[in-house]
Amino acid sequence: MKLSAEGICIGYHGEPILRDFHLQVNEGEFVSVVGPSGCGKSTLLNLIAGLLPREGGQVLVDGTEISGTSTRFSLMPQDDLLLPWMTVLENVCLYGKVHGGLKSLQWRALENLATFGLNGYENRYPHELSGGMRQRAAFLRTALCPADILLLDEPFASLDVITREDLQDWLLQMRQELGRTVVLVTHDIDEAIYLSDRVLVLGGRPAEIRLEQTIKTHGRNRAWLFAQSDLRQALYTALKEGRDDF
Ligand SMILES: Nc1ncnc2c1ncn2[C@@H]1O[C@H](COP(=O)(O)OP(=O)(O)OP(=O)(O)O)[C@@H](O)[C@H]1O
Numbered sequence: 086m087k088l089s090a091e092g093i094c095i096g097y098h099g100e101p102i103l104r105d106f107h108l109q110v111n112e113g114e115f116v117s118v119v120g121p122s123g124c125g126k127s128t129l130l131n132l133i134a135g136l137l138p139r140e141g142g143q144v145l146v147d148g149t150e151i152s153g154t155s156t157r158f159s160l161m162p163q164d165d166l167l168l169p170w171m172t173v174l175e176n177v178c179l180y181g182k183v184h185g186g187l188k189s190l191q192w193r194a195l196e197n198l199a200t201f202g203l204n205g206y207e208n209r210y211p212h213e214l215s216g217g218m219r220q221r222a223a224f225l226r227t228a229l230c231p232a233d234i235l236l237l238d239e240p241f242a243s244l245d246v247i248t249r250e251d252l253q254d255w256l257l258q259m260r261q262e263l264g265r266t267v268v269l270v271t272h273d274i275d276e277a278i279y280l281s282d283r284v285l286v287l288g289g290r291p292a293e294i295r296l297e298q299t300i301k302t303h304g305r306n307r308a309w310l311f312a313q314s315d316l317r318q319a320l321y322t323a324l325k326e327g328r329d330d331f
């Protein structure tokens with residue numbers, strides 16, 4: 086499904102964070118957003134997901150305006166928001182409990198627990214997990230939710246590099262199989278290049294798109310990523326300039 090945010094405005098305590106901000110993501114497209122800490126990336130995702138009231142503008146899915154939350158979006162917030170009174174499996178399958186289809190969701194969750202390094206932890210509670218394990222449980226919950234549009238806020242930030250690479254590949258494969266639209270926020274330029282069809286660099290206050298870079302995805306693999314030094318440099322420079330204008 087196609088996602089559009091048009092003329093978005095939001096601020097805190099009179100300070101504008103996003104002013105007349107536009108974002109368009111095509112059906113099945115994977116867009117990453119990078120930008121300095123505090124520039125408004127989480128604000129943007131939370132606002133699209135309907136968790137924050139906007140002062141102006143519209144969020145549209147396939148041309149239909151969305152107000153408030155919607156089952157078309159599956160958001161992984163920066164804070165994992167696992168429910169402390171539910172086990173890992175109950176948290177991961179929360180969507181099924183609320184909207185139906187619990188049994189099939191549980192089956193898919195159990196099938197994927199090992200890939201997510203959570204095998205044997207399905208009946209544990211969130212406080213018994215490490216930060217990275219909580220993040221993996223939250224990511225699995227978001228990814229298994231059948232919404233067409235995934236909004237992922239730094240989903241791999243707490244993971245070691247090997248686990249991160251495994252889950253990046255899992256995400257790419259899942260997206261290929263299910264053709265989902267993804268908006269991913271990350272601080273990792275290589276992650277953005279590896280996963281995305283397009284990368285946006287935000288900067289300044291209010292935040293604006295400082296660079297929009299389309300990524301050639303044909304033949305993408307880890308060796309290809311290693312050779313993308315021009316792309317890496319362009320994104321780095323835009324990021325640095327965006328940070329300096331803060
Ligand atoms: N609830 C709030 N009340 C007041 N100010 C807020 C609130 N939430 C965010 N802000 C401010 O809005 C700005 C953008 O915050 P946001 O969390 O969107 O940044 P970010 O780009 O996601 O940063 P990071 O990369 O560190 O996660 C920051 O200056 C922050 O202090």
Ligand SMILES: [Mg+2]
Nearest residue numbers: 126127128163
């Ligand atoms: Mg954030």
